[in-house]
Structures are given as structure tokens and as C-alpha cells.
Amino acid sequence: MGLLLPKIVDMVPAVAQLDPPGQPGLAPYPSAPSGDGRSPYRPYPQYPPYPPVTPDPGMNGFAVASLVLGIIGGVLLSVIFGIVALVQMRTRPYRGKGLAIAGLVLSGVWVLGLAALIVVAIASGADRDPAGELTGGGSVSARQLRPGDCVNDLEDSDNVLSLPAVPCAQPHEGEVFAAFALSERDWPGEGQVLEKADQGCHDRFESYAPTADFESLELFVLYPTQRAWMRGDHNVTCVAMDPAGKSTGSLRG
Template identity: 30%
Template sequence: MNQPYGFVHPPGYPPQRPKTSGLAIATLVLGLAGCLALPLLPAVILGIIALTQTGQGKQQGRGLAIGGLAAAAFWTIGWVALLGNTMSNPDNHTASPSSASCATPPAGHANICTLKPGDCLRQPVGSATSVELTSCVSPHSTEVIGAFTATDGPWPGGGELKSEALDHCQRIMAKNVDSPRLNAEGVYTDLGYLKPEREPWKQGVRTVFCTLVSPDSKLTGSVLVSGADLAVPTG
């Protein structure tokens, strides 16, 4: 009786299993580490090569390569969503004040980084991009009576800071301003505040200055009481 031939391995030896692809293992490891961002590109490159190595049973590990690529895709989508959200809303970014946001103002002027309680201003202003200083002895419209640190968050455009400023500035006015003298002299004043503009706010500047404003510039001499608290922020 004829014996069939066609052995695929020597008699008495078990068949050898294909080796597991090292690149497939590396793809899985790098894909799972995609939360760190840097491993994502190597994971994709090695994963593509590993799929070729493990095709048609050449080597084992095709599932590992596919799993690594899937993990890399998941982390890539997450990073794209995170970066897209941050770039679409730049006001969410905060950092320490930089030299650009605290540049030296022109002579006779102040900005949000150089203004201080006790300073007198020639004209009433709504922001401290650059304000003109004047002597408190001569007639002026505005005096800085104190400061507070605003709550962190997106830049408060419009009147979004008004409620917080009113609370802090009323407290500072009661503490620092010589209201009886102003009333006796018949000087009408409004309570106001100077907040950082958008760029300084994005750089981390949160100091808001409380001001007392005379619309008809009838302030002469400082409105502050003797020994007023001139700290920034005003305690």
C-alpha cells in the first residue's frame, strides 16, 4: 500500500508556531501611551509595518497591532479635540504676567502694572491701558483709592466685573476715603474701577483698581484719609 507523502515538518517534531511580531507589541505599548502625545506618530508608523509582518500568518501579533492602532486613534481624537477647544477660546488661557503685558508706559503715564493707590489721573478712563497721571494738588478728575484681585476666569468684557468691583470698591471707599470732607466741600463723585484689558488679562494680570471720579474735575488734593491702606491688593 502506497504511503502518502507531503510532510510539512519532520516526523516526531511538533510544528513551529510563527513568532510574535516585536513591532506589533511595540505598537500596542506606544498606542496605550498616547496620553503623552509624543508616542502617537511612532505607534501609527510601527503599526502599519506590523500589519504587513503579520499578514497571511507570517507572524503572530496582528491583534496586538490592531489594538495599538485603535488606541493611537483614540488618543489622537482626544488631543485634536483638546487643542481645538483651547485655540477656539483663547480667553481661557492664563499664565504669569509677562514683560509684554507690563511694558514701561510713557513718561507721565501709568498702565495696569504700574498704577498704584493714591495716584491721581487727569481724565476719567474705563481701562488702564495707559492713563495720564497728574498731581493730586491740582484739579483732577480721578484718584485711585485702592485695589483688589479679581476672580480668575475668562476676560470680563463689558460689565461682567461690575458686581464684584462694586462689592470690593465700596468696602475700600468706606475704609480709605475722607467722605465727610468731600461732602462738606460739596464735591460730587462716582465710584469706579479700572480693569486689565484683554491682553494683560490673558497673561495673568488680575489686579483691579478702585477709583473715585469727579465728572467735572473738581477734586483738589487727595481724597484719602490720613494713613489710608495703599497696599495692592488693599486689605
């Protein structure tokens, strides 16, 4: 027993030195904030806030409509919708600005094209003297043909809008000898319209060309379709054709 005691005593200082208070080199856990408000803890770094998310309003419907109408020739609506779309895009970030501009450009192209056609039609129109006689060749509306006009390109068609007219001294296929309007108010049917038009032309030929032989000629009749009738066009135009081909001079001699 006398030998064991020194060993026990020697161990006590070793155990006591495991964690002596205030031992240099050992870092204690941080304590709670002190009374002056300072904290030993380091603050977390501050991250910038996320930018606000702006909702996408999508494609502007007026811009799409402007483009479609510009393609098919709806000039007036295309221009209106295109302007509305561009105005809306000033206040909201709609997509489709290029479509709206394209619709406006196409509408301008349509307008220029129509203007060019009108100019060409006016320039190519037939000339008349003060008495109404043709003095030069040109296109004449079917409703504006007059007795004494000579015409070409007479072909069967359901929609004859105009014919090339020339003075009768020039080679021509037919000569207009009568123009009148049917008296019926309601649409009588295509068969009745053609029958009345044919009879009216026969009745008026002799007064136009008393010395001409009507039986040796062919009759070409311009008469209104049902659609034209509903628009108020009841006019009939009678044209006498030489079956031998083009001729010169008038049937009136």
C-alpha cells in the first residue's frame, strides 16, 4: 500500500491540469452579447434583393389583326388596328410591334396599287367627242356603252365589267345598237331576264339600222346577273356581231 500512494498523488495534478480556468492557448466558447449591445458573432453578408419580375403581357392582338388584314387587303381596318397596337405598346410592353408596322406598310402598298390601277384605267379609257362618239380606242365600262360604240373581245362570261371599244371605222367584232333597262322591280329569274333582254334587242334593231339585215348577224347581249340586279343594275346592252369575223364601218351605213 505504501507504494501506491505516490502514484495517486502524482495523478491528481495531471487531472487538474486538463482544463484549468484561464489556461492560455485554449479558446473559450463565445459568450452572450455584453451589456453594451456589442455581439461577438459576425453578421451574415448582405445579398442584393432580387429584381422585380415584370409579367409578360404577350402578343398584341391588334398587331396580329393588322398584319392579317394588310395581307388580304383590308386596308382601313389594318391601318386602324395597327395604330391602336402601337399606341398600346407605349404603355405596356406588348410583343408584336414589327407585325403592326408590317400591317401598316402592306396597307400602304395596297393603296398605292389601287391608285396606280385607277390612273391606268383613266389613261386607257376611250375618248369621246362632245356628241358622245368615240374618237379613240380604250376600255369602256359595260354600263357606259352607248349605241354606236364598236367593241372587241366579245366572249361568253358571267361577269363582263368592261370591253375594249374603238371607233367603228376601225376593225371590230360587234356594234352596240341598243341599251335599255328592264322594268321589273323584283328579280324575275335568269331565264326571264334573258328572254326579255333578247326580245327588247330584236324590237330595237330596226330603228337603229333600218337597212341592215338582222337575220345575217349574231346577237350578243349584256344583261344583269342576280347580284347586279339586287344592286339596282337592270340595264341591257345589245351588240350585233358579224359571224364572218371583224369588220369595219357602222351598220347604219
